[in-house]
Every structure is written in structure tokens, then in C-alpha cells.
Amino acid sequence: MSKMIVVYYSWSNGNTEKIAKQLQEATASEIARIEMVKPYSGSYEDVVEQGKEEVNRGFKPEIKSMAVDLKNYDIIAVGTPTWWYTMAPAVASFLDNRDWNGKIVVPFITNGGWPGHIINDIKIACQGAEFAQEMEVRFDSSGGNHMETGEDEVGAWITRVRNILLG
Template sequence: MKKMLIVYYSWSNGNTAKIAAQLQRVAGTDMERIETLHPYEGRYDDVVAQGQREVNSGFMPEIKALPYDPADYDVIAVGTPTWWYTMAPAVKSFFADHDFSGKQVILFQTHGGWPGHTLKDMEKACRGASFGPSLAVQFDSTGGSKLVTAAQDIDDWIEEVKQCL
């Protein structure tokens, strides 16, 4: 059986954390959460505006050291909330810190109705990797935590991921 690591970032309501935890419950594997060294501060709208500036400038925040090394795993599942149609800057930092060549990468994103080009951008960020099944999960458009995507679609994706292991 292949070894999988789940890595995710989650800021607003834990939406991405929920999907990561669901995958971990079923596929039983190591999991870690990306955290920025300097936490985002202010109201939701302030962070939305800061996120826009960061995405537009390609900013990569410093992230805290993580407990597991992707180099030790065959399959790496990476999850991000959508920030301005792409991955959150902290996830961009994570990709820049590691070499994914020869790894199988499984990508998932959560969003509020505008998924953008997130999964494509994530694929580009891990050069030399092969890709397993990916998933975009929609939550409500107000930035809240009400699931819009059918729960069955998430279960089906987890089954597909298990087939990769």
C-alpha cells in the first residue's frame, strides 16, 4: 500500500479542514495543516482585500515548519480554500518549499461558487508530479460553511483516492 500525506490550509471557517478530515477518516493517513508565520488579522473583508493584493503580486507568506516531509510519501493530497480564483498564498509557499517530481499529487479546493483556475495553478506548481483525482467542493457564496456540493460527490472522490493507495 502506498503512503499518503494530507496537507491543507484553511482560514475562514474550516471548510477545507473538514474535507481534509473526512479524507483522513476514511483513508487513515498522516495529516498536517499549513499555518502562516504571521496570522492574518482584521475582519473578513480586510483579509479578502489583503488576499487580493497578495494573489495579484504573487506574494508567498512565510509558513511554519511542518511535522511531516512530503519526500517520505508516495502520494500527497493538498487542499486549499480558493482565494481570488486560485490557491491561498500560504499553499503557494508550501509548493515552493518542496520537490514533487515523481510523486502522485491529489488536489482539492473549497470555494463559494467561483472556483477559478485553482486546480490548474496547483498542478503547475508541482512540476514533475503525476496527478490523481481532484475535487472542487462548493460552500455557500457568503463565505460561510453550508455545503453546496452533494455529500455523495465527496464520498465518491474519497473512494477514488483510496483506489490510488
């Protein structure tokens, strides 16, 4: 049977964490959270601006070392909030310089309605991987934690991951 790990980053409200945990629990897989060595401080608006600057210059912050060896998994579900139409910088750090050959990546992203080029950027960052069951979960446009995508849609996606990829 295929082995899966859910790897995610979450900052604002735990929106991405909520989806990551739901996926992990329903599939009985492993889970790992990406954390920055120097986490953001300041207000939401400060971080929105800092995030813009970091995304624009392709900054990849130092992340805490993780006991994740991709060799041990067939499927890696990668979760990130959308930051300025792409993945959060810490996720770019995680994806960088890893051997994705032969892996199946399940990208799942949260956003406030403007996903931009995030899925494509994840695909570019995981050269050599195959991609399956990508999912976009929309939360409210003001950056809050109200989920706009239906619970049933999220549930159906999780069922597909379980039955099609792990079955």
C-alpha cells in the same frame, strides 16, 4: 502499499479542514495543517482585500516549519480554499521549492462557486508530479460554511482515492 499525507490550509470557516479530515480519517493517512508565521487578523472583508493584494503580487508568506518530508510519501493530497481564483498564499508557500518528482498529488479545493484557474495553478506549482482525483467542493457563495456539493459526492471521491490510489 502507497503512503499518503493530507496537507491543507483553511482560514474562513474550516471548510477545507472539514474535507481534509474526512479524507484523512477514511484513508487512515497522515495529516498536516499549513500555518502562517503571521496569521491574518482583521475582519473577513479586510482579509478578502489583503488576500486580493497578496494574490495579485504572487506573495508567498512565511509558513511555520512542518515536519513533513515528502520523501516519506507517495501521495500528497493538497487542500486549499480558493482565494481570488487561485490557491491561498500560504499554500503557494508550501508548494514552492519542493521536489515533486515521482509524487502523485491529489488537489482538493473549496470555493464559493468561482474556482477560476486554481487547479491549473496547483499543477504548475508542483512540477514533476502526476495528478489524480482532483476535487472541487463548493460551499455557499457568501463565504459561509454551508456545503453545496453533496455529501454523497464527497464520499464517492474519498472512496475513489482509497480504492484507486491506495488500494
